[in-house]
Amino acid sequence: MILGYARVSTEDQKVDLQINALRAAGCDELITDHGLSGRHLDRPGLERALSKLKEGDTLLVWRLDRLGRSLIDLVQLVDELGKRGIHFTSLMENIDTKSSSGKLLFHMMAALAEFERSLISERTRAGMAAAKENGQHIGRPPGLTEEQVKDAGSAITNGRDVTEVAARYSVTVRSLRRMLKKSATLA
Known part of the structure; x- marks a missing residue:
């Protein structure tokens, strides 16, 4: 057969x-x-x-x-x-x-x-590294703008529940915390 x-x-x-x-x-x-x-x-x-x-x-x-x-x-x-x-x-x-x-x-x-396949993978990694060196963002775009992250941080600081703030911006609590942490390290 x-x-x-x-x-x-x-x-x-x-x-x-x-x-x-x-x-x-x-x-x-x-x-x-x-x-x-x-x-x-x-x-x-x-x-x-x-x-x-x-x-x-x-x-x-x-x-x-x-x-x-x-x-x-x-x-x-x-x-x-x-x-x-x-x-x-x-x-x-x-x-x-x-x-x-x-x-x-x-x-x-x-x-x-x-x-x-190895060559393609190497070229892809090299292209991503070059783009990163030139200041281009690699990966998915951020879920919130810098202004939205600041507003969310202020809301939480003023007593709003993190779950409620995350829902307001249509992001997960985990994503919001990650963006807040990143924003704090950049400030």
Whole structure:
């Protein structure tokens, strides 16, 4: 049996392209996951697919990153499949572990994919550091303006309940306390 597995990361994405390619490649059955990251292997569709596969079967994916994003997880999963006598095929990378060269190619492609993700992560961190050095705010915008934080602090100092003040500004008590603490250290 050739079992096709398709995955999209968000509910808004469509899995049609993957399904059409898997069907054209001759898969007997399709299992999908919607709105689930490839970062973790605890996906209901993938778990169902892995439990259905038997010795001599093939797990077919459209692209390697549909199965997983971590090099370690991908290698472990394909190794586990191999120990169970199950083949793995990725259409876009033309990887087929039925052959020795397919196994080698899988390991090389997985390593390159991991390397690319590391480079992207490094560039992102460098860009964030440069923006921070240039005085740009990184992350979510503050929930309150400086003036609102001062007004909230005054209200609390004058006896208002912190829960009531937080509700007035539509922020959590924890967020209000954090903003007040930060404002006090800047003053």
